[in-house]
Amino acid sequence: MIRPIVKYPDPILERPTERVTEFNDELRQLVNDMFESMYDAKGIGLAAPQIGVSKRITVIDLSFKEDPEDKIVLINPEIIHREGKQHEEEGCLSLPDIREKVTRAAKVTVKAQDVNGEWFEIDGEELLARAFQHEIDHLDGVLFFRRVSALKRDLMLRRIRKLQRAGDW
Numbered sequence: 795m796i797r798p799i800v801k802y803p804d805p806i807l808e809r810p811t812e813r814v815t816e817f818n819d820e821l822r823q824l825v826n827d828m829f830e831s832m833y834d835a836k837g838i839g840l841a842a843p844q845i846g847v848s849k850r851i852t853v854i855d856l857s858f859k860e861d862p863e864d865k866i867v868l869i870n871p872e873i874i875h876r877e878g879k880q881h882e883e884e885g886c887l888s889l890p891d892i893r894e895k896v897t898r899a900a901k902v903t904v905k906a907q908d909v910n911g912e913w914f915e916i917d918g919e920e921l922l923a924r925a926f927q928h929e930i931d932h933l934d935g936v937l938f939f940r941r942v943s944a945l946k947r948d949l950m951l952r953r954i955r956k957l958q959r960a961g962d963w
Contacts, residue, residue, distance in 0.1 A: 797831045797845040799887045801963065802937060802954065806843050807888055810935045811850045814869050817911035821851075825867050825909055828853045837887045839925045841932030844888050852929035856921060866916065871906035871930050873899075880920065884928060884938050892950055896941045898927045 832840035857864035878900030957963040
């Protein structure tokens, strides 16, 4: 089921999420809904708060449906290793049409659980590392504009307010 994407300034986007403790059919359905919603919105990553669910769940698919093996589900994820730096443009489904360069680690290792509650570790470099960091930030209540300079953040927020006033947000 496709669920609507929550847009900033909805407060759920800036609140830390709750750990997942039950691994059942309801969770599997939520994960399926998240993939459907992400694909419908033309994204490569989606965190549960972006569909109004305050749980530590994120889904990522850099292939955008091209390769089912590329589908990644991270439940209760945490970054356990960071290395290097990259400074690349990011966007966010909850901040449509807003893009800015963000500095992130170039390589990360994430420890997370799968839909069955089994722990695993996964490494990511470049775009995948950025996606891991961006989506885990969502689970901590941090939007990507918090990772840019105050001036750029102010310009982004002004643009959003202008779009809201015009009824285009």
